[in-house]
Amino acid sequence: MRTVKTTAALFAFWCVVVVPASLIDVLVGAVAALLVGAWAERFLWPHAGPLVSLVHPLRWVAFAWAHAGRMIASAVHVLRVVIDPRLPIDPEVVTQTVAFDDEAARVVYANAITVTPGTLTVDADGDTFVVHCLDAAFADEVRGGALARDVARLFEGRTTA
Numbered sequence: 001m002r003t004v005k006t007t008a009a010l011f012a013f014w015c016v017v018v019v020p021a022s023l024i025d026v027l028v029g030a031v032a033a034l035l036v037g038a039w040a041e042r043f044l045w046p047h048a049g050p051l052v053s054l055v056h057p058l059r060w061v062a063f064a065w066a067h068a069g070r071m072i073a074s075a076v077h078v079l080r081v082v083i084d085p086r087l088p089i090d091p092e093v094v095t096q097t098v099a100f101d102d103e104a105a106r107v108v109y110a111n112a113i114t115v116t117p118g119t120l121t122v123d124a125d126g127d128t129f130v131v132h133c134l135d136a137a138f139a140d141e142v143r144g145g146a147l148a149r150d151v152a153r154l155f156e157g158r159t160t161a
Helices: 002-018 023-044 057-083 103-115 136-144 146-154
Strands: 092-097 119-125 128-133
Touching: 002 023, 057 136, 057 146, 092 136, 103 119, 103 128, 103 146, 119 136, 128 136, 136 146
Parallel strands: none
Antiparallel strands: 092 128, 119 128
């Protein structure tokens, strides 16, 4: 059952990232999700609980909705920086410590940072994340911890963020 849940999560992620335009795109995404889901089941999480809980799908929807808003706001900010003739890029590297009890929560947090325009998870070592930020506004948002709190809520009692 965990393989089915993991495969469904991977396929949903594929559909959000790729936005399939044809049946071939859907089939490639389904096959890739199935292969990676089966591999993850066997090698990455042999004794872990499922990544996606069918009991709390509304938490995942709420997280996706909140993060989509965060990503749109970040994309607009990056667009403003790039369009500005002065190109006011002032990169900053932030070290953020967030205590997650669940490895899946750490992965979701690191990937959520990376898919947000203007930020990139450079390194993750246990509960310490090194994040490259395009400018101070992004660094302040990472330090603010809103995303970490959202991930903590997503994984309910399994995190201590």
